[in-house]
Amino acid sequence: MKWLFWLSAFGIFYAYLGYPLLLMVVSLFKHQDVEQADIFPDVSLIIAVHNEEKVIREKLENSLSQDYPEDKLEIIVASDCSDDKTDEIVSEFEKRGVKLISIPERRGKESAQREAIKEAKGEILVLTDASIMLNKDALRNIVRNFNDRTVGCVSSVDKILNSESEGEGFYVRYEMFLRKLESKIYSLVGLSGSFFVIRKGLCQEWPSELPSDFLAVLSTVKKGYRSIIDHQAIGYYRVLSSSTAEFQRKVRTVARGLRVLVAKRELLNPLRYGFFSIQLLSHKLMRWVVPFLYIIFFLSSMCLTFCEKNSIFYVLIFLIQLLFFALTIFGYIREKEGKQLSAIYKIPLFFFISNLAILSAWIKLLCGKKFAAWEPSSRT
DSSP states (O other): OHHHHHHHHHHHHIIIIIHHHHHHHHHTTOOOOOOOOOOOOOEEEEEEESSOTTTHHHHHHHHHTOSSOGGGEEEEEEEESOOSSHHHHHHTTGGGTEEEEEESSOOOHHHHHHHHHHHOOOSEEEEEOTTOEEOTTHHHHHHGGGGSTTEEEEEEEEEESOTTOOSHHHHHHHHHHHHHHHHHHSOOSOOOTTEEEEEGGGOSSOOTTSOHHHHHHHHHHHTTOEEEEEEEEEEEEOOBSOHHHHHHHHHHHHHHHHHHHHHTGGGGOHHHHTHHHHHHIIIIIHHHTHHHHHHHHHHHHHHHHHHSTTOHHHHHHHHHHHHHHHHHHHHHHHHHTTOOOOHHHHHHHHHHHHHHHHHHHHHHHHTTOOOOSOOOOOBO
């Protein structure tokens, strides 16, 4: 039982703290700079949408205001069978050069992106969500990275507008820290799906059932390029409207991510892909097995608490877990009552919801369940 306790504890520690420590150590000895320069290749900005009438006008105005040569920028909106006023609003911008691709049948975000990619004229593709607003110089800054011939894909930095957010906000800051280290060493493992840029030649083999952001990274590395993060390219968005919305988004994201990892499992071979395979294993797979490790950790600590003599240490660990659950439950109740949550409730609640969603994703994946058609996340 002690072996189970300590092995599961080490696994959880490594997934959240050990991997960042490993990256920090490796980054002291291994780093690869990016050769940036002011270049202006033809760029196609692609916005995949479904029923985004509330934000699409603001998004298009934001896109058209980019500090990038007009004759070098193409804007394409791929509407995945929108049945609100989205297509009507986009049509108003056609005289300003915006192209609308209206898809009559719901097929999902990636399918809509694929249709837009077929029509895109740019050698560099910008894939962004309707709810994400960009700095005026975001495109100019992010495209500079493609002066480096080793760079195939570039991710933006996620920033949350809700200053009071401490659950999702804390997680986003943690992820951006990891990506900064990964990018410094060689390549990212994950992109910001809401705003990333890729060479058109690297996204010709994208199955519509797999998420484009994770697939983009793996396809890029497999073809000998690397993916990096640009800290001057920022995508602003708001937190999800509720823990329920976050749970549903996380289930969908992890289940689809697992499918990509299975499809590209050869990238887990360190003999062929070196340290990137260690990154992929640590950042993705280890994070996705944490729920199983935690179940083992909880049960083993409970058994050791009641069965081990002089087990003050195990009693303390078990009581801390009970306190964590209490804060999670109380935070969930307060959220349902519409009350503002402090960090002491938001962080445990977000951690619990995220791992419960990962567990649910595994179950859905193993049972072969399919997800409903893509619905953009509702953000406050």
